[in-house]
Amino acid sequence: MSCFFFKKSRSKIKQEQSIILASETYFTENEVEALLHLFKKLSSAIIDDGLIQKEEFRLALLRDSKKPNLFADRVFDMFDIKRNGVIDFGEFVRSMSIFHPNASEERKIEYSFRLFDLRQTGYIEHIQLKEMVLATLIESDVTLTDDIVESIVEKSIKEADTNGDGKIDKEEWKEYVAKNPSILKIMTLPYLKEITLAFPSFVLHSQMED
Numbered sequence: 001m002s003c004f005f006f007k008k009s010r011s012k013i014k015q016e017q018s019i020i021l022a023s024e025t026y027f028t029e030n031e032v033e034a035l036l037h038l039f040k041k042l043s044s045a046i047i048d049d050g051l052i053q054k055e056e057f058r059l060a061l062l063r064d065s066k067k068p069n070l071f072a073d074r075v076f077d078m079f080d081i082k083r084n085g086v087i088d089f090g091e092f093v094r095s096m097s098i099f100h101p102n103a104s105e106e107r108k109i110e111y112s113f114r115l116f117d118l119r120q121t122g123y124i125e126h127i128q129l130k131e132m133v134l135a136t137l138i139e140s141d142v143t144l145t146d147d148i149v150e151s152i153v154e155k156s157i158k159e160a161d162t163n164g165d166g167k168i169d170k171e172e173w174k175e176y177v178a179k180n181p182s183i184l185k186i187m188t189l190p191y192l193k194e195i196t197l198a199f200p201s202f203v204l205h206s207q208m209e210d
Contacts, residue, residue, distance in 0.1 A: 025097035052087040071135035108187040124168040
C-alpha cells in the first residue's frame with residue numbers, strides 16, 4: 001500500500017513540475033513530458049544519475065564525449081543555469097525553450113549575444129568571434145582555411161562595429177542581426193514544435209542506445 005502511495009506522490013510531483021515548466025516556457029505540458037523522455041536518454045548515456053554531464057552533452061552534439069569543443073562547451077555552460085557543472089531537467093527545459101520556434105526574436109538575439117560573449121565582458125571581440133566561428137565549423141564538419149575564417153570574422157566585425165571601437169556591444173549586435181537574420185538560424189530548432197512526435201535531431205546525433 002505504501003508503495004502505491006509513493007508512486008502516486010511521485011506522479012503528482014512530476015505532473016506539477018510539468019505544469020510549472022509549461023507555464024514558464026513555450027512548451028505545453030505534453031511537450032514537457034516528451035522532453036523528459038529525451039532528457040532521460042541523454043542523462044543516462046554515460047552516468048545514469050538523472051543529470052546531464054558535460055561529457056554526455058558533448059556525446060549528444062559531437063558523437064565524442066572526450067573531445068573538447070568550444071561551441072558545445074559554451075552551450076553547456078549556458079544550459080547550466082545553476083553553475084554547478086551539470087544540467088538538471090528544469091534547466092534543460094528552460095534552456096531548450098529559447099530554441100523553440102515560438103520564442104521571441106528579442107530573446108534569441110540576447111541569448112546569441114551571450115553565446116558569443118565568451119568571457120562575459122558585455123562585448124564580442126575579434127578573438128572571441130573567431131574562436132566561436134572555428135568551433136561551429138568543427139561541429140558542422142566544415143573545413144575552411146585560416147585566411148577565409150579571418151576574412152569572415154573581419155568582415156563581420158567591420159559591419160557590426162558601428163562605433164569603431166573594435167568590438168561589438170549588445171546594441172550593435174542587435175542591429176547586425178536585424179540586417180543578417182540568418183544568424184538566428186542556429187537559435188531555432190523547428191523540431192521543437194513537434195517534440196511529441198519526434199526528438200530534435202541535433203541532440204540525437206550519437207544514436208545512443210537505450
